[in-house]
Amino acid sequence: MSDNSITRAELISIFIRAGILGICSYFAVKWMVNTLDPTRKQKREAQLRAERLLSRLGVKDLKTQLNEYELSIAAQLVDPQSIDVTWNDIAGLEDVIDDIKATVILPIRTPELFVRSELHQPPKGVLLHGPPGCGKTMIAKATAKEAGARFINLEVPALTDKWYGESQKLAAAVFTLALKLQPCIIFIDEIDSFLRSRETHDHEATAMMKAQFMILWDGLISAKHCQVIVMGATNRPQDVDKAILRRMPAMFQIQLPNKEKRRAIIDLVLEREDLNENVDLVTIADITEGFSGSDLKEMCRSSAMFRVKEFSTQLLNNGSAGDCDEREEFTSPDVISSLRPMNMNDFLSAIQKMKESKVSLLTGHSMIGLD
Incomplete structure (x- = not known):
């Protein structure tokens, strides 16, 4: 045998060392990325805030079942008991309040009365539209408080991430978290800024996130006895994507008061x-x-x-x-x-x-x- 030949043991040793080097390099690069990530601290604080909110809501067993994306969205939860807006704080909108009580709140608070007919189920999408300053956000908060539902005040920037594909995972986490916490209301203020009409020049990541959002929303609509409602508010309903308007059959116009x-x-x-x-x-x-x-x-x-x-x-x-x-x-x-x-x-x-x-x-x- 030639002196230049490599024995089987030496070859295995080279592969082992290369594998160890690759594993060490992977974790080293991952550690450097996490260390240099400017949002790392914010993400950690958001997760801690989410854990505190879940404990306050009495969701202790579920806390360990949430993934990191769901915990990130859970940081935007609002305890219904901490909402300081009730129907008594809203004047001049009695007709809208009566409709919301009948179509949204009653099916959530007394679901046993509506299980016999799918037509009695609450709408999976509610749109509040009208001029600025007419009480749309107050109505959404009062609805969550009066219904006793968990309230996710969704901030659209929280769905954006610099890594490719992460925004879609965060969008999915909104719905998976809401399903685990139902009855739950997902509120999107100024919904036209997030789910506006799609254009050919939209960024690929934004288009994919919107598509993911609508696909998961369709899943809610087709699910029986699901108590998750997406509620949006806007003063520019004409800018909201038509596919989104189709998913929000319950529309309430909040006009300037007479x-x-x-x-x-x-x-x-x-x-x-x-x-x-x-x-x-x-x-x-x-x-x-x-x-x-x-x-x-x-x-x-x-x-x-x-x-x-x-x-x-x-x-x-x-x-x-x-x-x-x-x-x-x-x-x-x-x-x-x-x-x-x-x-x-x-x-x-x-x-x-x-x-x-x-x-x-x-x-x-x-x-x-x-x-």
Whole structure:
């Protein structure tokens, strides 16, 4: 045998060493990637937050059955008991609330009443659409609280990942987690920004994630007695993909409030406020045409701030006098808590200011100097 020949034992030894080197290289590269990953810390914090939320929800046995993707989505869970929005906090939308109670909440809370007919099952998709600031998000939160369902407030950026294929796995985890936690509501605010109409120039990863999302959604629709609902909110329903609209048969239009509804909203916002006898809420509701629910709340807040500004001005003027005894008396808790009641001029000034701001935004220039 030649001296240059390699024995069988030497060949096996070379293969073993090459295998060990390959394994060590794999784990070394994986360790370096994980160490250099800027999102590694955020992912770990999200998983810890998810474990705390699941424990608070009483989901202890299921925690060990969730994979890393489901734990990442679970970090966006909201405890229904921690939601501070109820039907009593929403005014002027009684007709929409009644429909949601009948079509969504009742089948979730009393499923035994609806098992005999598939037509009685809750819709797997609900779309709330209308102008901004009209209460769409509040309705979604109140629905989750009143139904006693787990609530996933899905943040679309959480579904994106720099690694190819990871976004599809995260999209799948949304539905697998919801199935394990049902009854569950998956809420997507501004759904048009995520599931807008598909175009040929869409990025491949985005297109694949949308397709995965819709395929899994179809699985929910075909499943019997499934208590998972996807609820979306948008002020641009025309931009939502038609295939998504088909999966959301229950649509509720949240319109700008009319005069009666504006009065109901104002009454709700001001129910604990001290008002001067000259405040005419009927007139305020009449002159705030075109205001949304959030506009009305901001108008009431701005009106209340006028008395605070007056008080702070008096406080500064009193403090500049240098009389410490008088200043201490002026800033006593009894005096601070007895701000003057809100008067009609406060509301009229706030409304005028907001109208000027709205016109300025629409016309693209300031109202200063205009008649």
